[in-house]
Amino acid sequence: MTKYIEEAKVVGQRVLNATTKQIDMIAPRIAAEAVPGQFVNVQVSQRTAPLLRRPLGVGGVDKNYGAISLIYRIVGDATNILADVCSGDRLSVVGPLGHGFDRNAEHPLLVGGGTGLAPLLYLAESMAEEGTRPDVLMGGRTADDLFWKELYDGIAGQIGLTTDDGSLGTKGTVMACLPDMLEKGNYDCVYVCGPAPMMKAVSAAVLERGIKCQVSLEKYMACGLGACLSCSCQGTGKRVKVCQDGPVFRAEEVTEW
Amino acid sequence: MVRYLYHNRLAVDIAGLKMKTPVTTASGTFGFGLEFTDFLDLEKVGAVTVKGTTLAPRAGNKGQRVVETPSGMLNCVGLENPGSEYFLKETLPKLRKYKVPIIVNIDASSPEEYGELAAKLDVKGVDAVEINVSCPNIKDGGLVFGTNAKSMAQVVKEVKRNTSKVVITKLSPNVTSITEMAKAAEDAGTDALSLINTLIGMKIDIHRQRPVLGNVTGGLSGPCIRPVAVRMCYEVAQAVKVPIIGMGGIMCAEDAIEFFLAGASAIAVGTANFVNPAIAETISPGILEYMDKHNIKKIQDMIGLALPGRC
Numbered sequence: 214m215t216k217y218i219e220e221a222k223v224v225g226q227r228v229l230n231a232t233t234k235q236i237d238m239i240a241p242r243i244a245a246e247a248v249p250g251q252f253v254n255v256q257v258s259q260r261t262a263p264l265l266r267r268p269l270g271v272g273g274v275d276k277n278y279g280a281i282s283l284i285y286r287i288v289g290d291a292t293n294i295l296a297d298v299c300s301g302d303r304l305s306v307v308g309p310l311g312h313g314f315d316r317n318a319e320h321p322l323l324v325g326g327g328t329g330l331a332p333l334l335y336l337a338e339s340m341a342e343e344g345t346r347p348d349v350l351m352g353g354r355t356a357d358d359l360f361w362k363e364l365y366d367g368i369a370g371q372i373g374l375t376t377d378d379g380s381l382g383t384k385g386t387v388m389a390c391l392p393d394m395l396e397k398g399n400y401d402c403v404y405v406c407g408p409a410p411m412m413k414a415v416s417a418a419v420l421e422r423g424i425k426c427q428v429s430l431e432k433y434m435a436c437g438l439g440a441c442l443s444c445s446c447q448g449t450g451k452r453v454k455v456c457q458d459g460p461v462f463r464a465e466e467v468t469e470w
Numbered sequence: 471m472v473r474y475l476y477h478n479r480l481a482v483d484i485a486g487l488k489m490k491t492p493v494t495t496a497s498g499t500f501g502f503g504l505e506f507t508d509f510l511d512l513e514k515v516g517a518v519t520v521k522g523t524t525l526a527p528r529a530g531n532k533g534q535r536v537v538e539t540p541s542g543m544l545n546c547v548g549l550e551n552p553g554s555e556y557f558l559k560e561t562l563p564k565l566r567k568y569k570v571p572i573i574v575n576i577d578a579s580s581p582e583e584y585g586e587l588a589a590k591l592d593v594k595g596v597d598a599v600e601i602n603v604s605c606p607n608i609k610d611g612g613l614v615f616g617t618n619a620k621s622m623a624q625v626v627k628e629v630k631r632n633t634s635k636v637v638i639t640k641l642s643p644n645v646t647s648i649t650e651m652a653k654a655a656e657d658a659g660t661d662a663l664s665l666i667n668t669l670i671g672m673k674i675d676i677h678r679q680r681p682v683l684g685n686v687t688g689g690l691s692g693p694c695i696r697p698v699a700v701r702m703c704y705e706v707a708q709a710v711k712v713p714i715i716g717m718g719g720i721m722c723a724e725d726a727i728e729f730f731l732a733g734a735s736a737i738a739v740g741t742a743n744f745v746n747p748a749i750a751e752t753i754s755p756g757i758l759e760y761m762d763k764h765n766i767k768k769i770q771d772m773i774g775l776a777l778p779g780r781c
Contacts, residue, residue: 216508218748256745261541261693261721265744307509307747435536435543436744440501442521442547443536452529452550457505 214309216438217242221306223298224280229360232287233328234296235272241279243308247271249336250313250429250461253281254437255295256305263291265435266307268456270406272331273338281306284331310437311460314427316340318402321347322394323369324387324415326407330361332429333406334368341368348398349373350390352411356381388414395422402427409470416464426464430455479761479768480754482516482736484713485661487571487598487636489516489736491754492769493726496717496740497522497575497600497640498547499691500750502561503568506743510751516736517571520561522602524577525587527553533684537673542692542719543741544671546685549577549605554590562595571597573638576629577605581621585628592633599635601625601660604642604667606689616642616667619654626658638715641665641706643695648702649709656710664715664738665706666699692741693719700732707733707774721745723756730757730769731776 221240228234243253254266273282287296298304314336321340325333330351340347350373353359359374359381366372373390374382383389387407395403395418403419405412406429419426432444432455439457446453446469453459453466480491494517500506503518512518530550537544552560557574565572574591576599578584588599603616603625615621622639630637639655641648643666652663668689673682681687699718707714716734719741720726726737742749757769766772774780 218509218746263538264541264692264741265538265543305746433534433536435545435741436505436747438501438747439505440499440521441536441545441744442498442530442550443534443545445530445535445547445550447529452552 214246216308216310218305218307219243220303223300223302223304225300226296226298229284230357233284233360234287235282235284236295236298237280237282238304238306239278239280240306243306244274244276244279244281247274247281247309248313249316249339250332251309251311252332252437252460253283253306253308254310255283257291257294257298263294266437267291267295268310268434268437270328270332270429271309271335273335284328284334286328307437311456312458314404314429314461316343318425319345320398320400321345322350322398322400322403323347324350324391324403324405324407326352326387326411327358329407329429333404334361334364336404337365337368346370348394348400350375350387350394352376352387352407354378386414387411388418391415391418395419395424400424405429405464413470416467420464427461428464428467429460430462430467431460479758482769484715484736485636487517489571491516492730492736493750493753493757494573494715494736494738495519495743495750496738497602499740499743502565504561504564506747506750509747512568512570514751514754515570517573517597518565519573519575519600519738520557521551522549522575522577522605523551523554523557523587524549525554525583525590527551527556531685534682535684537682537688539671539673539690540694542690542694544673544683544688544690545668546683546688548685554587558590558593566595573598573600575600575602575640577602581624581628584625585632588629589632592635596635598638599629599633600638600640600664601629602640604640604644606642606644606668606670606687613642613644616651617645619651622651623654623658626655626660630659636661638662638664640667642667643698643702644670649705652706652710656712660712662713662715663706663710664717666695666702666718669695669698691719693721693725695719696725700728703729703734704732704777707777720753721749723753723760726753726757727760727772730772731774733774733777735773
């Protein structure tokens with residue numbers, strides 16, 4: 214797998230909720246090779262502040278147009294700048310980076326929260342194309358956070374929803390629904406991407422039932438290439454780099470959440 | 471002393487270390503070089519300085535290791551590396567396929583251990599060792615030696631005694647007088663100096679009311695430290711005769727040129743490798759452009775042009 218630096222041409226942005234946007238850009242070489250679970254490192258400005266690129270999971274690929282979609286939450290300087298980028302603007306994008314999901318599952322369940330649902334969206338899309346619509350369990354704080362449901366409509370099988378405040382779906386975290394879904398679903402692999410406490414709890418419950426589990430970790434990183442070692446952590450028996458050896462790991466390989 | 475090769479306008483010879491271009495990579499920012507081969511031709515880089523290497527493997531520091539700061543970043547990686555054995559067996563053979571000088575940054579917890587490590591790395595394929603006496607992120611080495619002229623001199627002597635390679639000493643900016651440290655290293659026999667390592671800094675998370683970095687403090691790098699680095703290069707260049715490899719926040723050719731004018735014979739690109747993984751290759755053409763514009767025939771002609779008595 215080759216990594217590229219592309220001067221991607223932005224073709225559009227859309228608002229998904231008050232703090233989340235989707236940006237689409239033409240990056241043909243990255244689009245041709247990116248698989249679900251991989252990420253790109255985006256330079257939001259040519260200035261020295263913010264200095265570092267921002268790693269964002271690939272949320273979708275349109276191979277016909279050579280386009281990639283990224284879904285991001287507007288949380289700080291860099292994502293605020295990104296939110297103001299217009300169609301026609303160029304962004305330097307490095308990718309595709311890391312290792313993606315192992316898609317070899319007959320009855321997959323996808324569990325996610327927040328922007329963790331972006332890489333899972335691309336995964337669901339690929340699985341649907343390959344003939345398996347995965348079930349999806351998504352959690353948010355309020356109904357506003359679950360705009361994702363529409364994005365998954367048509368590519369997912371059953372969709373489970375939970376909110377902390379009970380404004381949509383079951384009240385509570387994804388853990389409120391997970392045991393029941395695992396009981397009934399006959400799943401052979403669960404794919405998790407979201408906040409660390411969610412991934413920790415979900416993977417423990419999944420592994421306990423003897424079901425395979427893949428998690429996509431998020432860690433602060435500077436280069437995304439395995440050089441800066443900011444995302445290095447202890448795996449089972451060896452040091453691993455989230456950017457290079459991950460971001461997708463088998464859940465049993467993860468010792469630090 | 472610096473001797474120069476004339477067949478190429480950018481070629482330099484740093485105390486016997488011959489490089490096609492004076493643009494090198496700073497330790498810890500370029501992995502082992504192999505991570506960057508999708509983006510650039512390693513042979514178009516003057517020398518590859520690899521990640522700080524210790525005798526035995528090190529796991530590095532726990533907790534958050536990097537945080538962005540205004541025009542820079544703090545890191546407290548803590549010299550995580552697979553150890554010298556692994557480097558010699560696994561990494562060096564791969565690196566040797568490229569015709570580019572390899573500089574190994576070395577760190578240890580005693581002068582004797584520095585010597586042992588230097589001896590171990592005194593092999594074909596390693597062209598120079600860079601003594602890391604300036605890592606701010608570990609307790610049992612690095613900066614302990616880099617802030618005390620006597621102990622640094624001891625380390626330099628041990629390394630020199632144990633290797634046939636070019637010995638570069640990497641200086642810390644976290645001292646009262648960097649020129650004193652530079653002179654001490656020169657007196658102890660170092661062949662060249664590299665400067666600067668990172669400046670110690672810290673960031674506090676005001677919401678959680680605690681330091682962001684796992685190791686509390688970290689090393690500041692990036693364009694925010696460049697003025698400090700240029701000033702130190704300018705001062706050290708006037709105090710010593712050994713060649714200087716200048717570094718600190720170089721993001722483009724113009725930044726690199728400042729260092730040459732301040733007396734550096736070569737430069738290293740550090741944090742910029744994270745931002746633009748092709749940067750180490752793209753700086754040399756920019757330097758040539760500048761030389762054309764200013765009628766400078768070869769790189770040596772612009773080294774130290776801004777020093778007192780030269781401008």
